Amino acid sequence: MRNTLRPAVIAPAAVLAVLAVGALAFAPQGTTQAHAGHARDSKPGHVAGSTDWQHKLKAALPSLGHRNWIVVADAAYPQQTSPGVKTIVTGAHQVDVVKDVVDLLGKQPHVKAHVQLDKELNYVPENSAPGISRYRKDLDTALAGQNTEKLLHEDLIGKLDDAGQEFSVIVLKTDLTLPYTSVFFELDAKYWDADREADLRQRMGS
Secondary structure, eight states: OOOOOOOOOOOOHHHHHHHHHHHHHOOTTTHHHHHHHHHTTSSOOOOOTHHHHHHHHHHHGGGGGGOOEEEEEEEOOEEEEEEEEEEEEOOOOOOHHHHHHHHHHTTTTEEEEEEEGGGGGGGGGGGTTTTHHHHHHHHHHHHHOOEEEEEEEHHHHHHHHHHHHOOOEEEEOOOOOOOOOOOEEEEETTTHHHHHHHHHHHHHHH
C-alpha cells in the first residue's frame, strides 16, 4: 500500500501564537520597552525618577553639614558652574520635593536647616503667573513649623555661588514652571546654635 502524505492541520490558536511571535520580532526596536515605561509612569502617584533622587539625597545627607546647602528649584533654575554645585533632575513636583526634604532633615541627628525663600515670591501676581496663589498656600503648608527668611533671588544665587566654591551644594530641580519658587535650605549643626556660639566666644574673650 502506498503511503499518502496528508497536509498538516494547524490549530487556530497555534496560528495566532506564530503570528504574535513574528510581530514582536519585526516590531521597531524599543517599542516594547516604551509601552512598559508608559504603563509604569501612569500608575497613580508615580513620579518618574523620584526613587532615584531620593536615594541620592539620602546617601549624601550623612556627609553634609554646616555650610552645605540643599536647593529645591523650579524648572528654569540655572545650572551653576561653581565646582561644588551638583544638580539632580528629580522629575517630581516641587512642593512634594520640599516636603520630602523637610522630612529627611527632620530625621537627621546632625543637621538642621535655615530655610530661605525668594523675596519676590510674595509679589508675583496671579494674572502674571496663574497658579501662584495656590502654590504659595501649598508651600506654606509644606514649610509649617520651619523658620523661614526671605531674600532677593540674586542675593541667594550669589550666596550659593560663594558656597559652591568650597562646600557642597545639592540642587534638586523639579518640574514646576512658576517664577521665584525655589526653596533654599542652608544647613547648620543641629547640636549647636548661635546662642551657644556667642556664649563660647564670650568665654574665650574673658
